[in-house]
Amino acid sequence: MNGFILLLSLLPSSAFAAPSVTITNGTIIGYSSGGIDSFKGIPFAQPPVGNLRLRPPQSINQTFGTFQATGSPRACPQFFTQANTGVLPQDVLSTLLYSPLVQEITNAGEDCLTLNVQRPSNVNASSKLPVLFWIFGGGFEIGSTSSYDGGSIIRKSISVKEPVIYVSVNYRLGGFGFLAGNELADEHSTNLGLRDQRLALQWVAENIAAFGGDPDKVTIFGESAGSISVFDHTVINGGDNTYRGKPLFRGAIMSSGCQLPALDVRTQRAQKAFNTVVKQANCDLPTASQRLTCLREVDYTTYLNAANSVPGLFSYQSFVISYFPRPDPGDDFYSSSPETSLAAGNFAKIPIIIGDQEDEGSLFALFSPNLTTNDDLAEYLVYYFPQSPTAEQNVRELLATYPDQSLLGQPAGSPFRTGPLNNLYGQFKRLAAVRGDFTFNLLARRTYLHYISSSVNSWSYLSSYLYGTPILGTFHSSDLIFTFGMLGDADVNPITDAIQTFLVSFVNLDPNVLRGTREEWPMWNESEPTLLNFLAAGETKLVPDDFREESYQYLLGHQTEFRV
Template sequence: MLISVLFFFFPLALAAPAKRASGPTVTIAAPAATVIGSSTSGVDTFNGIPFAQPPTGSLRLKPPQPLTSALGTVTATGTAKACPQFFFQVDSSLPMDILSMILDLPIFQTVTNAGEDCLTINVNRPTGTTSSSKLPVLFWIFGGGFELGSALTYDGASLVADSITQGKPIIFVGVNYRVGGFGFLPGSEILADGSANLGLLDQRLGLKWVADNIEAFGGDPEKVTIWGESAGAISVFDQMALYDGDNTYNGKALFRGGIMNSGSIVPADTVDCPKGQGVYDTVVRNAGCASASDTLECLRGVDYTTYLDAANSVPGILGYNSAALSYLPRPDGTALTDSPEVLAEQGKYAKVPFIVGDQEDEGTIFALFQSNITTTAELVSYLLNVIFHDATQEVIEQLVASYPDDASDGSPFRTSIFNEWYPQFKRLAAILGDLTFTLARREFLEISSAINPDVPSWSYLASYDYGTPILGTFHGSDLLRVFYGILPNYASASIHSYYFSFVYNLDPNTGSGYMNWPQWSAGQQLMNFYATSATLLVDDFRSDSYNVIVSNIASLHI
């Protein structure tokens, strides 16, 4: 998540040369608009195309509404607005306190181009593409813990340029969706209003926009692959699972494949669970709406600054509560009908080929803020009281016991006794990384291979940042290599090749030119990526911990 923050502040650091004065023009039908873009180095870019009505005023905290009126001319040459951001919680440490207050200020959010009218699409395509080109489409969902991030942070031009070089030109689409208390506010009032999981609904409406309009840009609406990192990867599975797996629109599938970088199934309690209600009540109280007869309507009526401050007054991901997210997709009985692992077990998700994988040390970033935890008893207490409110002490003790109290076994893995930031750091990092990402991935793969054996899947583990002090190959460290591919090494080149092959053929091997990547079901092997090479790795590490997690998954919800 820290890497997501850094990317937010340097969104176009890799952008280059000045753009042409007169740019490419595309006419779309739904809604009717003439979209004017820009061109640089063989790639056309169209930024900030609206795909929904502004979610402001009475539409704040409401499902996204399609545009119903013609837009006229859309000059899509600037920087798309980000949705309101939740950078950090106010923490007990002075430096973090100051940073929190500064970054969460509405004035600073204005500087970073954030605001409520933010539901837009960015499109990159090869220059010269026409409406008859029928190029496959890569639909990107950004990460950031469902609290921060924006499509503006991820300029797809470099990906498109590389796809051209590799002879597999693609159309790249980045979608903006609401995050934090604007997109994932929980509570019984939200549930009763039918206004849960708004960020997921934003993503789904963006996919419908692609189905309606991407052909005009030269894309093939029947060859869409959805791809995300972190919260974006979790969102990819959620898009597969929305409406019990119905991913159709006007009788056709909205996407035919999925790529999940660091994220898949995240078990979660319902929108109106006690924790979710506590978040809602805190936001209501801090917005000055506690005495209102209709607290939700009061939240919609307060000014932007008041609501932003209130929405950001709960614990954030970059703080002591860490992976115990205040804002995330939760079962609502309608769009997301049950907890993701239950939907997976019941086969209630779109049966599309997918790639899913992790960084070797997913948990290190999330364990940076708990330096008061120095003993096994304190670690058990933390997990029991902060992360998993439904679990018994016996289950948490069993889970912790499956991770040896030995720095040599913790994360960053394979670093002996080194990198122990504080007593229990490497142990907690291993637990948080496995529960949220690495072993959750294995569970999804085992489920999908058992109930849908004919649907192919591939998996990986990235170790290319081995040796990074304290963090190892940490969560989000793949963005520079995998998204931008700016490092001229094996990892960047091979992953791009595998991904473009998958977008074209629903198989990462077809036309990739790199070593064969076996399907996960064929021996449960991972592609283990290093900076200058790759090898195959059997996906059976930390099996004792995996068995504890799978046996008790119903009580390990967040």
């Protein structure tokens, strides 16, 4: 024992000191565990409360001295379920979830604009490591950085001798971050969640060098709503991704989401959501200024319940969620629907990966069990495209590319390649196929056409590792389990090993650098479009990107009619 004490006394005091980093605003104290330094909950913007509620994020312009970045960061307000529905059981549940006590227990609140930085413990300010900037998903309604620890990815990067720094960002969600309508458009206060993410990227550009990162080597990475956000950052400001004369990021990875053609912030659908929130907050006042002032002055719980009184992600109407990025033609920040920006060449010309799960739509189709006939499904989908005078014709022509074989006992659709199995209700597999293709799988193929025409290095993948899972197949968000090592690090789980190998490799702008004995992943091209297919047990193979070609061609020719 005395010898052990003597050994400890000979070690430098820095061996036991908590990691610290000094930036412009002050000194940030983190903690070390398992060879990784973590700095959590670092504020990158002023709290968006009071008069800053429903306004663009504001940079922190004063020092905060010494900041202990060791706790659990507060999540932004969550939209779990619709409030004020008039249905007693659901309203009781929402009242409980959005009560001050539960909000405190779940650590959610408006003062939430923070980010996490994680790095290998041996890194210093001269290391200049590439940076992986993570944007979480959750339908623009739920999620936080606390659910996505980057430790497993960092450990993989260390093991392959290509260490990275991992940054994750909290951004405003639901009616706090994506409320639209004329009133907010008039004062340029739209798409606030995207603006939060952009400010966080600017924070990285200014500060990540102090943590040992290289601000010139940032890759943005997201899943679902986070992936759609990643794409949006490539078209924001007309595709100009620079800040102070330098690019904010040099590569992008989009997992389950890319372009999402959308109606603008002033359309009837957007205004209807705004009017609902105003009414539920008792802010239905004569002028726009009065309505916005009221929304900013009501207490947090009142506004939370009002913002969450519209249909949510996991509801019967989930095909088109209430809150997500909508173009604002009156503002240069995000002015055009994505497909318009792509067609005009107004996007950042950087290397990309876009990929999807094979059965993206199955999870969402769980919530529409009364769709039993072709007419049921057609009427359900027509509801979401009121801007087109030919909406019913368009929907029925699209559905014709997904044969209705349910009456023959052979329901086609998702989970794909399962014959008559897994049809939860009459139109389940068909709706799941349309939902997945419309929002995810076929949108990716449309997006690549513009990237390759601009000679941008592009790769695509499809995940099928959960083939055979009843009802769901390889469902939306299942990749998170493996990407973040939730079932064991890469040295334990072969699927995690495959995904993280390509991920870390692409941070250096080529997913093949570290592939080892795996086959080379070719870039996507129009003449021979090819996907890397992730399979069970960490295996991969190359497959043609030509599934459901008739549906793809129809959607390609009707992009503006199918804006949501």
